[in-house]
Amino acid sequence: MNIVWASLSDTGKVKDNNEDHYAIISPQYPEFPYIFAISDGVGGRKGGDLASAKAIQIISDYFVWHLSESQGAPEIAQKAFEVANSELRLAGSLNAELNGMGTTVVFAALFDDTLQITWIGDSRAYIVKKNNLEQITVDHTLPNELLKRGSITEKQLKNHPCKHHLVRALGIDETAKPEMVRLPSQDLEWLILCTDGLYEHVSDIEIQGAIQKLNDPALITKKLIQMALSRGGTDNVTVIAVKIIDTQTKENKASKKRFGIF
DSSP: OEEEEEEEEEOOSSOSSOOEEEEEEOOSSTTSOEEEEEEEEOTTSTTHHHHHHHHHHHHHHHHHHHTTSSSOHHHHHHHHHHHHHHHHHHHHHHOGGGTTOOEEEEEEEEOSSEEEEEEESSOEEEEEETTEEEEOSOOOBHHHHHHHHTSSOHHHHHTOTTTTOBSOOBTTSSSOOOEEEEEEOTTOOEEEEEOHHHHTTSOHHHHHHHHHHHOOHHHHHHHHHHHHHHTTOOSOEEEEEEEEEOTTSSOOOOOOOOOEEO
């Protein structure tokens, strides 16, 4: 498998600072995965920027350093989120100004045969298979909890007054409760990660349209963020677009983008 990707982040038109952070890490060994992750500091809480940066650093480092151990990738990802949660809560307990800081995280590990996505909060992961966009993550928001209980309908979900109220995030609760999905990677065409600053302004249909029309990670990330900004840019917005290239195709090239945590 070969991949090409691009990433882009913007503060938006309303907020003064960007509390989004992201990580892109190359495989350390042949059996290791590519790692793509995004975090979004919880709005309205002090220390959101620090929580976002700290969480994505801890999770990425822990996952990479422990992946060669006897535990499997699912157990290591779960533990990485738990460690990050504990570190954020400890930092908050030592500094009153940081007490209660929190962040969302969506963390994707792309192996040759498997895509593992672990998340908490409302930052999203999408995949594209056979030109169809599918949202893999489920937002950890109050309306989604109400929907699961049957208290509201799908129609009421979209414009619910509490649609931004998170019921899960790192640093907020004593116990971290991320969710995880694992699926075969062979048939995947695209992986898209984003914060809510994108999908609040750009629909899933428009995301799919940009992918089909542009077919280039750099152009796609630029276009999607431009669309979000043109419609108000009310939040920080971050997008990672990963094109997954089948090894049998002629378009067999490695991405030249740099790796790191941003």
